[in-house]
Amino acid sequence: xxxxxxxxxxxxxxxxxxxxxxxxxxxxxxxxxxxxxxxxxxxxxxxxxxxxxxxxxxxxxxxxxxxxxxxxxxxxxxxxxxxxxxxxxxxxxxxxxxxxxxxxxxxxxxxxxxxxxxxxxxxxxxxxxxxxxxxxxxxxxxxxxxxxxxxxxxxxxxxxxxxxxxxxxxxxxxxxxxxxxxxxxxxxxxxxxxxxxxxxxxxxxxxxxxxxxxxxxxxxxxx
Amino acid sequence: xxxxxxxxxxxxxxxxxxxxxxxxxxxxxxxxxxxxxxxxxxxxxxxxxxxxxxxxxxxxxxxxxxxxxxxxxxxxxxx
Numbered sequence: 001x002x003x004x005x006x007x008x009x010x011x012x013x014x015x016x017x018x019x020x021x022x023x024x025x026x027x028x029x030x031x032x033x034x035x036x037x038x039x040x041x042x043x044x045x046x047x048x049x050x051x052x053x054x055x056x057x058x059x060x061x062x063x064x065x066x067x068x069x070x071x072x073x074x075x076x077x078x079x080x081x082x083x084x085x086x087x088x089x090x091x092x093x094x095x096x097x098x099x100x101x102x103x104x105x106x107x108x109x110x111x112x113x114x115x116x117x118x119x120x121x122x123x124x125x126x127x128x129x130x131x132x133x134x135x136x137x138x139x140x141x142x143x144x145x146x147x148x149x150x151x152x153x154x155x156x157x158x159x160x161x162x163x164x165x166x167x168x169x170x171x172x173x174x175x176x177x178x179x180x181x182x183x184x185x186x187x188x189x190x191x192x193x194x195x196x197x198x199x200x201x202x203x204x205x206x207x208x209x210x211x212x213x214x215x216x217x218x219x220x221x222x223x
Numbered sequence: 224x225x226x227x228x229x230x231x232x233x234x235x236x237x238x239x240x241x242x243x244x245x246x247x248x249x250x251x252x253x254x255x256x257x258x259x260x261x262x263x264x265x266x267x268x269x270x271x272x273x274x275x276x277x278x279x280x281x282x283x284x285x286x287x288x289x290x291x292x293x294x295x296x297x298x299x300x301x302x
Contacts, residue, residue, distance in 0.1 A: 057289055064286075093289065100291040102233075107240050147237055147292055173238060 001026040001220045004041035006071070006087075008033040008062050012049035013084065013196060020196040021045070024213035033065040042220045043080035043124075044071050046087030048140075048194060058101060058143050059089035068094055080124035080219055081188045082212065085141055088180070088190030097181055097190045098156070099148030104141070105173025113205040114139035114193050115167040116179050120160050123186040124219040128211040134167055135208035137198040139179075144192040146174035146181075156181055164191050227270050227279055231288040231295045232263035263293075 003021045005028055007014045018028035029041050033051075038044065051062035062068060068090065075081045075096050083091035089101045104110060115136050118129040129135070148156070153175055156162050164180035172192075180191025195209025233239045239261050246260040266287055270279070279297045288295035 056287070060286065060289065092291075098291075100289055102237065102292060103240050105238060105240055107244055145238070149236075149291075173240075 001043070001217050002029050002039075002041045003027070003216065004029045004031040004038055004044040006031045006033060006044065006046050006067055008049070008051035008065060010050040010053055011047055011086070013047040013194065014049075016194075016196045017045045017047040017084065020199045020210065020213050023199045023210060024217050026213065026217060031067055033062070033067050036066045036070055038067070038070050038074060042223070043082070043216055044074065045196075046071070046081065046083040046090050047196070048085030048087060051086055051090065054086075054143075057089075057093070058086060059091075059093040062086075062090045063093040072096060075183075075188050078185060078187050080216055082125050082216070083188075083190035084194055084196060085144075085192055088192055089143065091188060091190045096188050097183055098152045099146055099181070101143050101192070102145045102147050103143050104145055104171075109140070109142040110144070110171045111138075111140040112171070113137070114171060114179075116164045116191075116193060117167050118163065119165055120163045120182060120186075123163055123182045123189050123215075125189045125212045125215050126163060127218055128215040135198075135211075136206045137193045137195050137209045138205065139171060139193040141172070141192050144172040144174065146176075146178040146192075148175060159184065163189055164193070225270055225272060225274075226300050227268040227297060228300050229266040229268065229279075229283050229287050229295060229297050230263060231266070231283075231293050232261060234292055234294055237292045 005017045021028040091097045118133045166177045195212045198204035198209035242260040242262040283295040
């Protein structure tokens with residue numbers, strides 16, 4: 001399994017995302033924002049950070065990077081793509097996922113270990129979880145409030161495309177307590193919390209995040 | 224050359240916590256009577272004369288604003 005991990009100017013979590021891929025027995029392939037090249041990978045992770053300094057809007061400039069044009073094309077053909085935090089914002093700006101991420105309701109940057117409920121275990125990235133399993137992984141974001149119009153929210157609910165929901169206090173004002181969603185096909189997933197920071201108990205609060213990378217392994221092996 | 228102003232505002236139904244924080248600060252600073260504040264973005268573009276309105280609208284809609292959460296207006300002004 002070869003998994004591309006994109007680095008933009010301002011990306012922070014590419015190293016941990018690569019490490020998570022290796023923990024799932026995958027090969028992590030660094031991808032550069034300025035290249036029109038996915039290097040033949042089986043899947044792509046768009047990691048967290050502050051691409052292009054979050055100028056204009058989070059993800060608004062990264063969306064137009066050469067590598068993202070390749071990601072959009074590949075995702076539309078079914079390649080598994082995961083956006084974490086800033087990566088989720090980028091996928092939303094690129095219209096691979098509906099809605100948008102806005103400033104946290106109470107303006108504070110939230111950094112804490114966060115419980116989530118896995119409500120859809122049929123996506124390319126979540127098959128290793130039991131449905132409605134609760135997992136604990138870090139959340140660290142200032143603009144993580146998920147917003148979408150009523151029609152979009154209804155569609156996401158009706159089609160079971162809300163993959164992760166916050167458990168307990170809503171940390172940022174996200175509509176319907178949404179922490180992560182998928183596209184209609186289930187190959188593209190975006191979430192604000194960070195599974196790549198919770199892959200072993202030595203360096204994270206839990207190893208609950210590793211399941212996402214192991215799920216991808218299953219997806220790629222089956223394909 | 225022409226000067227073009229693009230204003231981008233959060234949609235009315237989208238929560239604007241920054242605007243609310245400004246509104247909440249005003250009474251503390253002694254400014255009474257301001258009942259609401261919405262915060263947006265203001266862009267000033269210097270554009271060549273052959274850039275048409277359709278192109279300007281496309282710039283606003285695809286890049287300067289995110290139509291999921293923001294409304295935008297474009298107007299040409301005297302430089």
